[in-house]
Amino acid sequence: MIDALRTEETGETAITPIAVPPAAATAPDAPETPLFDVAALDLAAVEDAVRRAAADEIMPRFRQLAAEDIVEKNGPHDLVTVADRRAEEHLTAALTALLPGSVVVGEEAVHADPRVLDALHGDAPVWIVDPVDGTRQFVHGDPGFATLVALAHRGEVLASWTYAPALGLMAVARRGAGAWLNGVPLRAGTPSSGAVLDVATSHYDFTTDAQKQVLAALDTGGVAPRPCGSAGLEYLHVARGEIDATAFSWENAWDHAAGLLLVHEAGGASGTVAGQPFRIEGGNALPFTAARDTATARRILGLLAAAN
Known part of the structure; x- marks a missing residue:
């Protein structure tokens, strides 16, 4: 779970949840189960593994794909390539070697x-x-793509x-330590x-008519929505202050986990239309937003909730 509407002010972290999700309630006598201590992990080695997967499996195929290297998954806009599959296999082997006992949830x-x-939903680091x-x-030979990895x-x-890799950008975030x-x-x-x-919104090629209708609530005075590209790079744009917010209507963990932490650790905020934190395990009320600050997140959620 990522806390909703997290902000950074005057050097201190303030967490203002819109609402406390049911899973956060704990019986008074329940023992505290510690999370994995990420300080025990060689973060530089993880970064190196990500870079090597891109260098070995992705970039040699960039603008070099043959027709047989591209396959439709769930329609003409949902594609997978040999680079996707090989890079995920590469990362699965490298990351589990760096953290024995961990598991991988990869898109492919x-x-x-x-x-x-x-x-x-398990007990192993993921x-x-x-x-x-x-x-x-x-x-299509556009450099606007990214490799996303999150440890949860x-x-x-x-x-x-x-x-x-095609843009030479590596963004790293660590919970409670910055981005x-x-x-x-x-x-x-x-x-x-x-x-x-x-505001970057879910692309119309990947939304239902009902989702389009809700997202259309952002087409109002003072807001300039546009279809998103790579979700991971849109989160980076928010973290850099290049755009003000996202509004997404799908919840695949691999699209959002890395970027949500990045935005939060850069001082941003996020939340769902139900007023709850986004859950990487799924079951979220949609759409949800990530924004540069709390006020922007509240404004976007207010517009979306009114139309939902």
Whole structure:
């Protein structure tokens, strides 16, 4: 679980949940079960594994794909390539070697066997992997794609890596410790007073008519919505203060886990239309938002909730 509407002010972290999810309630006598201590992990080795997977399996195929290297999964807009599959296999082997006893929930593995998702509810640390986020961009030779990796334990995202190899960008976040882009601290900041809010929304090619109708509530004064590209890179845009918010209507953990932590650790905020934190295990009220600050998140959620 990622806390809703987390903000950074005057150097201190304030967490203001819109509502406390039922799972957060604990019986008074229930023992505390510690989360995996991410400080025990070699984070630099994880970053290196992500870079090597991209260097070995993704970039040699960028703008070099043959027709037989591309397959439709659930329709003409939902594509998978040999690069997606090979990079996920590479990362699965490398990440579980770095953390024995951990498991991997990868986009392509879940597509092949949905039972893989059950690991998100288990006790083992989980690597959540999207080998090529923005496969459509990758297929068309557009550099706007990324490899997304997050480490989670019992629903809490502990660390994340967002790597855009064609753009030379590596963003890293660690729960409670901050976020960095190419080694420089990230700060999402706050939109200027009265400025029109730039919001990346679920792409119309991947939304139902009902979802389009709800998202259309953002087409109003003071808000400028546009279809998203790679979800991971849109989160990075929020964390950098380049756009003001996202509004997404799907909840695949591999698309969102890394980016939500990145935004939070850059001082941003997030929440669902039900006023609850986003759960990586699923079952969220949708749409949800991630934004540069609490006020922006509340504004976006208010518009979406009114139309939901």
